[in-house]
Amino acid sequence: MSEQKHHFSTEPEHHILSTETEPMLERVLFGNRLVVLILMVLLTMLFGYGVTKIKLDSSIEKYIPLNHEYIRNFLVHKDDMKSGVANVKIAVEATDGDIFSKDYMETLSKINDDVFFVKGVDRSGMQSLWTPNTRWTEVTEEGFQGGPVIPSTYDGSEESLDKVRQNVLKSGQVGRLVSNDFRSSIIDVPLVEKDPETGEKLSYQQFSRDLEEKIRAKYGSDQYRIYITGTPKKLGDLMDGAAKIALFFLAAMIATAILLFLYSRCPKGTVVPILASLIAVVWQLGALALMGYTLDLYSVLVPFLVFAIGISHAVQIINGIAIEAGKGANHLLAARRAFRGLYVPGMLALLSDGMGFLTLLFIDIGVIQELAIAASVGVAMIIISNLVLLPIIMSFIGISQSGVRHAQKVEASEPKLWKTLSFFANKKVAPFPIVIAIVMAIFGYQMSQGLKIGDLDKGAPELRADSRYNLDNDFMVSNYSTSSDVLVVMVETAKEQCNSFKVMDAVDRFMWYMENVPGVQSTNSLVTVSKLVTKAMNEGNLNWSALSRNQTILNTSIQRAPSALLNPDCSMAPVIVYLNDHKAETLETAVAAVEAFKSDYDDSIDEKYFGYTIPEIEQAIENGEIDSVPVRFQLASGNAGIEAATNQVIADAQDTMLIFVYVVVFVLCFLTFRSFTAVACILIPLALTSILSQALMTYLGIGVKVATLPVIALGVGIGVDYGIYIYSRLEVMLIAGKTMQEAFLETLKSTGKAVSFTGVTLALGVATWILSPIKFQADMGILLTFMFLWNMLGALILLPALAHYLLRPERIIARHKKRHGEVPPAG
Structure with a gap:
């Protein structure tokens, strides 16, 4: 030794x-110390110039797994979906009294107009009490009657306000655009993906700041409180x-x-x-x-x-x-x-x-x-x-x-x-x-x-529970019937067949099935409209709250259906599933239920039949190629659908990533020592x-x-x-x-x-x-x-x-x- x-x-x-x-x-x-130092200085100058070009990006696409099956399905119908991830909801609350006052309606009108001109808003899809696409409908002895919730004759008088109150009750928007206690109402704001003037992606950070400066700061007061939620607003707050x-x-x-x-x-x-x-x-x-x-x-x-x-x-x-x-x-x-x-x-x-x-x-x-x-x-x-x-x-x-x-x-x-x-x-x-x-x-x-995949908290878990966004979200959840956690299932069929009895019946069964799944609050689809209209056409008799096998009656019942419940060529009809929350267990349960239903009801036929027109479908049935109109349920859209896909990607990658990182470290250490x-x-x-x-x-x-x-x-x-x-x-x-x-x-x-x-x-x-x-x-x-x-x-x-x-x-x-x-x- x-x-x-x-x-x-x-x-x-x-x-x-x-x-x-x-x-x-x-x-x-x-x-060559001096040469090396000179090279380092040159590198610093080059990369220093690059730093001046760095930008913050809040694009939603970066936060979702674009190659996941659910997201690919969503992207196929992205243009058909009237509401999706890029939506913001603005609630205006009257702290003293209800919404049926002249001052509240004037304030709501001003906010609606200001929101309309905020950069990035898809103006054609906006909805509030002041937009013409918010309508009421009723059945009278003379037939169907309806119109905008706030009529052109509105002048702020007590009589006009009373008329607005009646129209709101007839519109079916209580719990959706109007709170259950009638103290607030919502402006639903869809957004465009790109700035129509510059062609660049919409900056959610700037959009969020515009809402704060032009809406909340301007109109928020002791008399009226403003609440803003939605994924773009959340991302904007995160970027700030x-x-x-x-x-x-x-x-x-x-x-x-x-x-x-x-x-x-x-x-x-x-x-x-x-x-x-x-x-x-x-x-x-x-x-x-x-x-x-x-x-x-x-x-x-x-x-x-x-x-x-x-x-x-x-x-x-x-x-x-x-x-x-x-x-x-x-x-x-x-x-x-x-x-x-x-x-x-x-x-x-x-x-x-x-x-x-x-x-x-x-x-x-x-x-x-x-x-x-x-x-x-x-x-x-x-x-x-x-x-x-x-x-x-x-x-x-x-x-x-x-x-x-x-x-x-x-x-x-x-x-x-x-x-x-x-x-x-x-x-x-x-x-x-x-x-x-x-x-x-x-x-x-x-x-x-006991480690879970996904979010375990209510609201936006990326922000603290006492953050302004989560407080706004708590207000929305507490005062409105529709959940902010939405799973959208897209029901696909052939062109002009989304109102056929087979498709509507499958959707009806699916809705009943999902409403009995733990964690699901309610569902909404074209079937909901059809049943309501059919019942109304028969004096409100509950026995008629069902799907008719008569195609003419079905066609009539959905004539006034909102455009958000079917695409232009009637080849896809979304089913909106409202969930209690977006916790991992809730999403897993809901998605598993949809997958189970799909396995029983989806038609396993060639993709081409889903793009056929009515004559082509009829010819295919006559030739024995298919038995009936094709139908299938595709996951998924909505914020809950996006998050479910994200959770699946993370669950699949977690173990692979951990194993690979240890293998790499093992190999490097072994090669060295x-x-x-x-x-x-x-x-x-x-x-x-x-x-x-x-x-x-x-x-x-x-x-x-x-x-x-x-x-x-x-x-x-x-x-x-x-x-x-x-x-x-x-x-x-x-x-x-x-x-x-x-x-x-x-x-x-x-x-x-x-x-x-x-x-x-x-x-x-x-x-x-x-x-x-x-x-x-x-x-x-x-x-x-x-x-x-x-x-x-x-x-x-x-x-x-x-x-x-x-x-x-x-x-x-x-x-x-x-x-x-x-x-x-x-x-």
């Missing part, structure tokens, strides 16, 4: 190499909240600077790492803009992570340079040695980060895929800015004397904390963390079985954190959804950095001939200190998110803080305990000799 100690230096393995055997990358970079995250970024940067100075005691060692990490952020944003990408609600958080990851790796570089400078090396030599000892584990860690992010591409949702690309680009920039630019800058300016003295003091001291932690590599203590980890893994696994036991030491603490994080999600009531699924990949990809740095240094110490506990103590005194600082810094950087008004950002902050801290503790406590049992120092030494052309002696 003494010979081994004499032969192997305690410095990192590359340090013992001669100048002639220095890595070629090191020779190229440090041999996301714009405030710059404050969190600033807070994290200040806190990081303070901690970094306390860690290094060197002004240059504080400023340069922060500068290098900020440069990586600038490069990332500029590159994305030049590649044609935009920022959205999720990718706007990535610069936080890029900065935090950059700092974590910069700390390792600064720590290595300070240690070498404390040994007497000059600026250039200290930087070269630090680079030589850290570029392999640093590159491995960053590649693991990048590959972990890329696994998110498995999830077929635009915002998650763009987050994966944004994060991967950011990691690529960190490789250049922190592993190349940082050491080259430090090779010119070096660590200050105060930083060198602090490094020498730390190197010479043996803090009680590190001595205590080193006992986890001792055979008497090592079993305890392993047993505790096993118990925690079993407990965490059992608890994680060439040892299964080494990989086990690194990955087992990581797996424990993944299990515990899922248990934490279950405990906190956080479902797996678009916002939280990326956290799983991020936590694994970034968390593996700790284990890689710890194991890399531990292996060097073992090669130097030290015992396991001695080797781990030396590791803690250098790399361990940097790792603990990194864990705290990363956790602090994302912990600020917990204060965000955007709940999904707060949830991500909680989960990432937990994962960063637990991964750090796993690398400092569980890894050495596993290493004691799994690693064999003699095998590591033999493998090192073999890789460097030396053959270990026999025996």
